[in-house]
C-alpha cells in the first residue's frame with residue numbers, strides 16, 4: 533500500500549468532484565461505484581441549478597457565501613472542460629406572486645452579494661421569447677449556472693481517470709476494513725482494496741456504510757421529483773422559477789422541471805406531477821412544439837441533520853471520512869475542497 537492511498541465510495545457529483553480534484557494533485561486515488569456508470573444515483577435525477585436565487589436570502593452569511601462561491605467554481609470548471617461541463621444557460625430569472633415580492637426578493641439577494649437586476653416584461657420577452665405572458669417585473673440573476681448532473685459526473689470521472697485515478701464501476705462496497713483504530717481499506721465482493729483514507733460519498737447509501745463507525749451520522753433522505761419533457765422545437769435560455777414552476781432546458785433540448793413531493797411516491801403521484809407540469813408548460817410556453825412527458829423520476833436526496841459539517845471525520849477510526857451534503861450539486865466543489873484540505877492536498 534502506498535502512502536496516502538485514497539479510496540472514494542460513490543461516483544455521483546460529490547464523489548466525482550472529489551476524485552477529480554484529488555487526482556490533479558498526484559494523490560493515489562481509487563473511485564468505486566456499485567453502478568455500471570458514473571452519475572446514476574440521485575445525481576441523474578437532479579435539476580442541477582447552481583443557485584443562490586432559489587434559496588431564501590435569509591440564509592446564514594457563511595452558507596450564502598458557499599453558494600456564491602459554487603457559481604464561481606462551476607464557471608471555472610466549465611472553462612477547464614472547454615465549456616462542456618455546464619449546460620448552455622444564460623443565468624436564472626425568478627419572479628414572485630406580485631411585484632412587491634419580486635422586488636423584495638431581488639433586493640435581499642443583492643444585499644447578500646448576488647448579481648441581480650430587475651427586468652420588465654418587454655425585456656423578459658426578448659430574453660425568453662417562448663414565454664406567453666411575462667410578469668411585469670422579474671429578477672434576473674445572470675451569473676447562475678445549470679448542470680446536466682449525470683453528464684457532469686461522467687466528465688469529471690473521465691478526467692480523474694486520465695489523471696491516473698483507478699475507476700472501479702459495478703463494484704459494491706460491502707464494508708469498511710479497519711485495524712487498530714485505523715481504516716485499512718474496503719471490502720468488495722471477493723476482494724479487499726487497501727487504502728489509507730476512505731471517503732464515503734455514497735449519497736443516500738452512505739448511512740448504511742458508516743453505520744457501525746459513525747453513530748449519529750445524521751443522514752436521512754428527502755424525496756423530490758424531476759419531470760422530463762421532450763419537445764420537437766423550442767428551448768429556454770435561462771433557468772426559470774415563477775408561475776408555480778421551476779424549469780430549464782437541458783443541453784439535449786429536453787425540458788426539465790423540479791417538483792416538490794409531499795404526499796407519497798406512487799404511480800398516482802407521478803401521473804399527477806406529469807399532467808401538472810405538462811399543463812403549465814402548455815400555458816406558459818405555448819410556442820414549445822409538441823411537449824410530452826418522457827419521464828418522472830422521484831429521487832431520494834441525501835440530507836444532513838442541521839449543523840452537521842459537509843465533511844466529517846469518524847471519531848475513533850482514523851482515515852474514515854463522510855462527505856454528504858444538501859444541496860449536493862451546489863456544494864460538491866466546496867466538499868471536494870474541504871476533503872483535499874483535510875487530507876493535506
Ligand SMILES: Cc1cc2nc3c(=O)[nH]c(=O)nc-3n(C[C@H](O)[C@H](O)[C@H](O)COP(=O)(O)OP(=O)(O)OC[C@H]3O[C@@H](n4cnc5c(N)ncnc54)[C@H](O)[C@@H]3O)c2cc1C
Pocket residue numbers: 541542543544545546547564565566567570571572573574575576577578579580581582681703704705706733734735736737738741755756757758790791830831832833834856857858859860861862863
Ligand atoms: C428532483 C431533484 C432536484 C434537485 N435539484 C438540485 C439542484 O437544483 N441543485 C442541487 O445542488 N441539488 C439538487 N438536488 C439534490 C442533488 O441531486 C443531490 O444532493 C446530489 O446529486 C447528491 O449527490 P451524491 O454524489 O451525494 O449522491 P448520488 O448521486 O446518489 O451518488 C452516490 C453514488 O454512490 C453509489 N453507491 C451507493 N452505495 C454504494 C456502495 N455500497 N458501494 C459503491 N457505490 C455505492 C451510488 O451508486 C451512487 O452513484 C436535486 C435532487 C432531486 C431529486
